[in-house]
Amino acid sequence: MSESTRHPLAKIVSITPSSIDAFSTCPRRYANQQLFGTPSSDGGPANAHGLVVHDLLHRIHTAGSCHDAAIVDAALAAADQDTDVNRTLIARHARRCPVDHDRAFHEKTYVRFHRGQPMFLASARYDAIWVRGDIVDVREYKTGVKWFEDLAEDRRAVLQAWILAERVHRSGKRLRLRYEYLSPEVDEDPDVWEPGDDDLEALTDRIHAIVRAMHASDWRGVHEPTVCKWCPYRSVCPDSALPGAPIWPVLGIDP
Numbered sequence: 001m002s003e004s005t006r007h008p009l010a011k012i013v014s015i016t017p018s019s020i021d022a023f024s025t026c027p028r029r030y031a032n033q034q035l036f037g038t039p040s041s042d043g044g045p046a047n048a049h050g051l052v053v054h055d056l057l058h059r060i061h062t063a064g065s066c067h068d069a070a071i072v073d074a075a076l077a078a079a080d081q082d083t084d085v086n087r088t089l090i091a092r093h094a095r096r097c098p099v100d101h102d103r104a105f106h107e108k109t110y111v112r113f114h115r116g117q118p119m120f121l122a123s124a125r126y127d128a129i130w131v132r133g134d135i136v137d138v139r140e141y142k143t144g145v146k147w148f149e150d151l152a153e154d155r156r157a158v159l160q161a162w163i164l165a166e167r168v169h170r171s172g173k174r175l176r177l178r179y180e181y182l183s184p185e186v187d188e189d190p191d192v193w194e195p196g197d198d199d200l201e202a203l204t205d206r207i208h209a210i211v212r213a214m215h216a217s218d219w220r221g222v223h224e225p226t227v228c229k230w231c232p233y234r235s236v237c238p239d240s241a242l243p244g245a246p247i248w249p250v251l252g253i254d255p
């Protein structure tokens with residue numbers, strides 16, 4: 001390990017679904033984002049429309065139900081987003097959205113601390129949590145491509161489950177995760193995942209293994225064209241397989 005790439009983590013590392021995903025994809029990408037604070041040199045995949053759809057669903061569920069046409073119309077008008085595409089995505093969501101529930105939480109962040117060494121603090125923001133009888137039904141709204149058929153393989157889903165699992169099981173309820181793929185290009189959602197009591201220790205071990213790997217990392221990049229292609233640091237990373245010209249703004253006074 002060279003001294004120049006050595007950069008220790010905080011003793012108690014803070015992790016999120018996207019930060020462990022970045023680390024597991026490429027340690028250098030994680031370090032640029034979380035440790036070095038490097039400004040992006042390149043555009044990543046555009047997600048502006050995904051944010052609009054999340055905002056619309058938040059507005060709709062805060063005001064009432066996605067099954068109520070007047071509520072949907074009002075939210076689309078208020079956000080100035082009344083388009084066929086948005087109506088299609090909301091209708092595809094509504095087919096899967098529970099009609100009855102005891103309690104609901106939208107766009108909320110939850111945190112869980114792990115005392116085992118090395119310690120870590122995990123947090124995640126949840127699109128929707130529907131409490132229905134003995135089920136705590138966690139939903140994520142997805143507008144992009146589907147990467148996993150099995151949510152238990154998706155490390156972001158694993159962390160989301162882990163953060164809530166202990167409290168849900170202690171309350172005698174069952175935790176269920178479902179990713180709703182709203183784009184018509186995705187035919188089927190991955191199977192609903194319901195981690196059982198037996199799985200909780202294995203989930204802790206999987207996340208702990210990632211945190212241990214972070215502490216041991218020399219933050220070297222993976223140097224893979226398929227990974228570097230979408231990296232927001234590909235033009236300034238010493239390990240980049242696809243360096244280009246940074247998109248940073250220039251002053252524009254050169255001759």
Ligand SMILES: [Zn+2]
Nearest residue numbers: 066093094097
């Ligand atoms: Zn809904």
